[in-house]
Amino acid sequence: MGRLETGNAELEKLAAEAAGVAASMLRVETGAQRRITAKSSPTDLVTDMDLACEAAIVDFLSAHRPDDGVMGEEGSVRDGTSGVRWIIDPIDGTVNFVHGHPGFGVSVAAEMGGRVVAGAVLDPILNEAFTAHRGGGARVNGLPMTVRTGGDPALALVATGFSYQHERRRRQAEVLGELLPMIGDIRRVGGAAIDLCWVACGRVDAFFEVGLNPWDYAAGVLIAAEAGAVVQDLNGGPPSSDFVFAAAPAVAEPLLKLLQSAAADRI
Template identity: 55%
Template sequence: MDLALRAAHQAGVFLRDGRPDDLGVAATKSSAVDVVTEMDIASEKMITGFLAEHRPDDGFLGEEGASVQGSSGVQWVIDPIDGTVNYLYGRPAWAVSIAARVGGADGETVVGVVHAPMQGETFRAALGEGAYVNDRPLKVRPAPPFEQALLGTGFGYLTERRVRQAEVVRQLIPQVRDIRRGGSAAIDLCDVAAGRLDAYYERGLNPWDLAAGDLIAREAGAVVGGRAPGDAPSGDLVVAAPPALFEPLRAKLDALGAWHD
């Protein structure tokens, strides 16, 4: 936890204070709107370099290409800027996300840190020890009736997927209080943990998008799962909600085909 916090704060200061006024797109990934900036790349190098200095036998999985097997059984899962498009446009909803899992790629996440510099907040959780924002304990909001739920979601970058996701929102929004789209999966999961959203769902997330936020939400009392009952969260679908709201939302999303492109 200490190393994750130090790495996240160092990267956060660098990203907040070092953002060029003329920041542009350095590369694209899945589509022309799925962007990478030079700051994403530099932030990941900073984080992996710091962690490798202190734990040279650990493995790494990072959004911008860090991939080291390691020999210790510990793997760090890193999103150097979760919410890159927000960061590119100077919007505040972006974060540094760092998780540590034991047992390699299929192991259990034991530490998660989501540092949101522009919000002045650091969310953290250790397995079995609860979740916190700065020094305040986190707890999910009690589940409201389904029709009063405030949901968060996100959209992918492939046109076909975005069209399908928009159709799911079109059908779902008359049935709930409202739907928010913040642009950072890590912050959305932390917002469930903090009671700022009743629930969150999204299709198409990668391990680095959700590893830290998943643990933080669960340690705050949320259920986090996937498409089918008992499924772990995955790229097919991630659902996070208080226990009494989780299954109604998961079942509704399944009925709407939210897992299908």
């Protein structure tokens, strides 16, 4: 194992430990009455636990790597001097958390030179830790995992998510109207990070969504890629806020063609 890979493996371990700090807090608070406010729309929620979990993650990382940068969904921003920046989503799927519904997780990723090199997504309800580092494969609870092999695109189980903005949701419904007759079925879990990890472990064949933020997909995209998924935007570039796509190789090309035909990135 080379020096860089060794460093990435250490960042993977730290990402999992940091995410675990928040996950342990969430296990005892899921579905409890929370102080809730809205952000970009009435359905875009933030709770006191989002803020508390992000603070706990930042404190943990700062204690271990004080020179690193930080970017968190709930406003934690710090420039670092080490070349490493942590991208944090303390609760990806807050609406699920508020309702006590499965499908939310904690996402922590380490970025160097503009590339995510390590990440962890923890599911507090299923007690699953999805982790990866660049070039080192992907794991769930420490065991290697890969995407589903083989598969018929016409039977593919495809995960997606919907925007908090009402007009964008209408457009996303139009895309589903074109896609659904051509595939096996759609799954809507409610957290992009968990969706991407479910591609990685083979629970779904593919995932796509438009309008995500970096903290939504940073760790999940790396985990899916290291598990063997095709990850990109709609037109062959890297995943971005414009479009995130991840799929098992056997179904990736035909699903991309269907999504391109539906202009799935037009919002």
